[in-house]
Amino acid sequence: MKPYQDYKPSGVAWLGDVPHHWHLERLKFFARFAGGGTPSKGEPSYWGGDIPWISPKDMKRPLIDESEDYITATGQTNSPCTLIPPNSVLIVVRSGILQHTIPVALNTVTVTLNQDMRALIPNDRVESRYLAYQINGCQKELREEWVKQGATVESIEHQRMVDSRMAVPPLAEQQAIADYLDSETARIDELIYEKDELITLLREWRRTVIADFTAGVSHPGEKKPTGNIHLPKIPADWAMVRLGKYARIGNGSTPLKDNIGYWDGGTFPWLNSAVVNQNEVQEGSEYVTEHALQACHLPIVEPKSLLIALTGQGKTRGQVAILRIRATINQHLAYLDLDSEHFNEDYLFWTMTGMYGALRMVSDGQGGTKGALTCDDLSRFEVPKPPLDEQKKIASRLYVEAAKIDDLIAHTKDEITLLKELRAATIADAVLGRVDVRTVKQ
Incomplete structure (x- = not known):
């Protein structure tokens, strides 16, 4: 694609020069604004209908x-909600997410909004898709211009x-710019999706490799049933032994946070x-201080112990780490101080990592x-116990195999970062007139 032939100063620092035949206009002169609110939660008849009520979590x-x-x-009629x-163009105007991005979307059906949202409703001189892309393509600049500084919760100042x-x-x-960006962003988004899927497959492969090694799948010789x-x-x-043994x-x-x-x-x-x-x-x-250790009876956990998350949302609960320093822990962690004559800490780390799904099942009460x-629970939890020398060999091999897969995952994440940067640059170049999309070869 080629740039435009003629440019002019925009008079707006972050816009820079724009194509000569474009004009600059304040947002309020080509769009009207609508907000929303929250119908009373104490009135059941206001909720559970068929009108979408959009909040930042939907963006x-x-x-x-x-x-x-x-x-x-x-x-809707008994609240500040208006039909959009x-x-x-829907945007979030009050949320911590405004620290790093302004969420933008187009609604394809009639909706209402909560009080943390605004709708920009363009007149017939402006294409909604183009306006949404312009906000997306100028995220950093518009956050600096719109977002109120020093507020408890980040918010967009309406007048700005x-x-x-x-x-x-x-x-x-x-419309030509929006059509071009619809096509280009869809292409890039598909590549990002494929990379995300690859990461999912690599993580599954990693779990399989760990589980196979720590369960002795490739171990020569006879297998025996465990009853587990x-x-x-x-x-x-x-x-097959219980950890508590x-x-x-x-x-x-x-320790109390307010006790200095x-x-x-x-x-x-x-x-933690x-x-x-x-x-x-x-x-x-x-x-913490020595006083806290004594007064609060905090446990001293030695290096080579394993740490396991007892609680936590998402994936945290059941995850395992090896402690390499002398430390104490909070109530959401458990420590396993191992008998080194029977268990190698690296082997047991990999084994517990491979049995993450089993730990989650135990923590969920097997469906409860x-x-x-x-x-x-941990004391009764059963794990495989090979001879100690074999444990060390398994752990060494897994560090090598897991590192190979982790490198592939890291490389794929880097590719996703580059694709996201390409997406942002593609939008910015088009909506700021750096390239003339009408010159693109179909």
Whole structure:
């Protein structure tokens, strides 16, 4: 694609020069604005209808045709909610997410909004898709211009937004830009989707490799039944044992945060459950004092122990890490201080990682709503126990194999980052007139 032949100064620092035949116009002169609100939660007849009620949590895709919550016609007429026509530009105006992005979407059906949203409804001189792309393509600049600084929760200042000057090409050109970007972003989004799918497959492959090695799948010789639903068979010369037989298991606590004697000037590492997101723990989440260790009876956990998250939303609960330093822990972590004559910590780390699904099943009460592990659960939890020399060989091999897969995952993530940068640059170049999309070869 080629640039335009003639440019002119826009007079707006972040827009720079724009094509000579484009004009600059304040947002309020080509769009009207509509907001929303929340119908009374205490009135059941206002909720569960067929009118989408859009809030920031729904703004995860470029086209909106449904929502998590719906209101009734009665709820709409008895609240600040107005009906927003299709093909309006929806934006989030109050949310912590405004620290790094302005979520933008088009609604394909009539919707209502909550109080943290605004609709920009363009007149017949502006294409909705073009306006949405312009906001998307100028995220950094518009956040600096629109977002109120120093607020408790980030919010867009309405007057700043409506007074901002935007680049407005002729309508036919806006439509050409939007058509081009629809095609290009769809192509890039498909590539990103394929990369995301590849990462999913690589992670599944990683779990399979770990499970196979720690269960002795490729181990030569006979297999024997274990009676364990999570690991039905293991090599005949291995044993299936309870962790409590070969490990001292316990958990910790959190000293009172408002007692400065427990925290101020502390030097002893104190860990929270976030540490299980890394394979090895080399430093504290925070640090407590010697007084806190004694007064709160905090456990001293030795290096080479395993740490397991007892609670947590998402994937945290059941994750495992190896402790490489002397530390104490909070109540959401358990430690396994292993009998080194029977278990190698690296092997057991990989084994527990491979049995993550089994730990989650135990924590969920096998279908109940328990949602947590206990030290008793861990004490009764069964794991395979090969001879110690074989444990070390398995652990060494898994560090090598997992690293290969992790490198592939990291490389694929880098490719996704580059694709997202390409997507953003493609939008910015088109909506700021850096390239003339009408010159693209079909």
